[in-house]
Amino acid sequence: MSEVLARIDKDLPEAIDRLMGLLRIPSISTDPAWKADCAKAADWLVADLNSIGFKAESRPTPGHPMVVAHGGEGERHILFYGHYDVQPVDPLHLWNRDPFDPAIESTARGDVIRGRGASDDKGQLMTFIEACRAWIQVNGKLPCRITLFLEGEEESGSPSLIPFMKENAAELTSDIALICDTSMVSPGVPSIAGQLRGMLKDEFTLHGPKIDLHSGHYGGPGLNPLREISKIIASFHDDTGRVAVEGFYDGVHEVPAELKRQWEASGFDEADYLNSVGYTKSHGEAGYSCLEQQWARPTLEINGLWGGYQGAGSKTVLPAEAHCKITCRLVGDMDPDDLRVKLRKHVEDRLPIDARVTWDSNLEGSPAAVMNTSRAEFEQARIALSEEWNREAVIVGMGGSIPIAGFFKTVLGMDAMLIGFANDDDAIHSPNEKYDVQSFHKGIRSWARILDRIA
């Protein structure tokens, strides 16, 4: 083991160079304009994996390709999942550099790798690949049979994922799935995800007059879609921050007292978590701690809102349309399909005369996921992580949604274990995304230790 760790330390500069190469490919999956770059990122991974002895392929899908690679031998079969696609980069003017021209930057908290995807998820998935590389270089082979399964549609709802998993079930099914797409509860505190929130995405357009109208001619008698959509959005929450959509909380359960105690002892620094982004307090649902609001309570958030004139100067218009993008984070047994009906009813019940709404039909949902933390691998990983980080590893909740964790269970009957090395200040999905060099380095070392224990 110590040889593998030494090899990882020695090889770190080259490992960072490799990651830079992957980060330079603008593999934004949600916008069709970047389709070719997604394929390019897949090909880059295939070439790198083949170079260290995996049998890797880029497999076509109706959307972006899946990378599937097989290596090692034996009864024991472990699958690793990550995604090579990234979020859009706008607003571009808030970046301190070209998002796809990554670089090492020194910060008060140490050196970081700056660039879109550095943390989510290219940097994280490379921690596992680099661990495999070192293992093979030192031992000549992998500790067990390992399959890598790298997706290119995670940031755009994974439309091809379930069909691909079903078609390739025999090849992908293994003893357990390892996923590296999560963060540490606090810097330096190794964390294993015990539960994840689900997600419901929806989008609507509120239509008013047939055409954009002059606010001098129709301002007064005219219905203004921007005012109407604002009223509807304002109606989504009550004054306590609780979602006001009827039946929204069906299937939501309170956090057991024991788990709440574990979370409170997990080292989560609420003040730092809030202050680092400019908040002096938690703005969520009254009666719940910041951690519960983030990990165990559902949300209804507006992610995009637009209509009318946005250019320089002024335009005296009542626009014909207003648009709104919504995501809900789901917990417990909330059913995304049922919730979509309730959400849409809430909006449609509030439409005034002469307004109508149309819904985007291409947006998906996924339920919350609770991990099977009683499996031996969780305790083995906890020990390995505690050794690497000289700090007791913790099993925490996660506010994000990683539908794949649930799909491994529902589609392939496999449990999943999510371990990630990101930090809350990585600005994933935001301008100036970064990944700490420490996360990358100790992340690689952590996977090597975990493989050693669970192989």
Add this chain to the structure above:
Amino acid sequence: MSEVLARIDKDLPEAIDRLMGLLRIPSISTDPAWKADCAKAADWLVADLNSIGFKAESRPTPGHPMVVAHGGEGERHILFYGHYDVQPVDPLHLWNRDPFDPAIESTARGDVIRGRGASDDKGQLMTFIEACRAWIQVNGKLPCRITLFLEGEEESGSPSLIPFMKENAAELTSDIALICDTSMVSPGVPSIAGQLRGMLKDEFTLHGPKIDLHSGHYGGPGLNPLREISKIIASFHDDTGRVAVEGFYDGVHEVPAELKRQWEASGFDEADYLNSVGYTKSHGEAGYSCLEQQWARPTLEINGLWGGYQGAGSKTVLPAEAHCKITCRLVGDMDPDDLRVKLRKHVEDRLPIDARVTWDSNLEGSPAAVMNTSRAEFEQARIALSEEWNREAVIVGMGGSIPIAGFFKTVLGMDAMLIGFANDDDAIHSPNEKYDVQSFHKGIRSWARILDRIA
């Protein structure tokens, strides 16, 4: 007179060709990207006016140039005002043709000239120039001294207008100002504006977190500027459609019963006015007629609203900022400067902890204007219009804002008379703007008749 009218009829095809030439110049004044085209439109007008005997010049300003032209002789001095700049064209995909490739189109309501600026205000200002052209061609000279004053910043708040009027007061001051930038109360009903609403423009950005946040990490505890700006916009009006900003109605007066009777008899077709744009009812302030809501009641409208992700697909972000463009229409003695303070206070009083607001400091306001309809020219114009249109001309209110009317009074001490030939379905400020060929043709004839009577 009959010779002049015959000449106008005979010359109509050439007059339309000339208008097309002006419409092909994309003189959008609010967006700096089109600055050169605004200058080009001014030069086009200078060349055309010089060709018929005016002494015309394009005069530089800190913004877009002013066109000033002098013609004719005598004691009697009339000034004509129009503007050669146009509104932006977005949303471009809703146009049935290139906005700056104008054409004659046949419609159920007769032939129209389709293109940005066809009605507002290039088509309207050319009705007066064509009337002058015919008059000169028939009589060898103009009926009196005429000064044309054509602005290029009307659609962007006229920043250079007042300084220019002050610097050139001696040259511009005349007996009365004629303005052609208004519409007819109903198709075929010649209309003179008795009053116009004023305007207050403002724009703010609501700032929340320091950076865009991941809705998985911060959805729940995080303050979302899109939700907060929606709450603020929803708070601008009460359930009866009345503006809820404290003190908003200071200086607003009820319409005298006699004037209300005149308006109701003016031929305004409420059902057609509403149905033509897709409304089945009037959505304005309860307790007021559609005409009052449009002509005599103040408004607070949202003209632009945006924040977060607007691209294809979805982005799970809590954005750092949300933006809002506002215009208020003012009536009676409402003071734009005082109202701006009240409007901003309303917003700032509703900001939650951890949110702040910044205001655009470059947006102007102008009070409402009431015309001096007792002047002889109003009766002379009423008779001339009634003769041309075979329908009693009416003195009406106008929902739009034409600050110049007030400025002629406050800066130069002149009364103004606003007569226009646009129709409510001209879609000015909207996709597929048009000007009826009948408006253009009878508009030219109307000005010839009016000049004959008031010269």
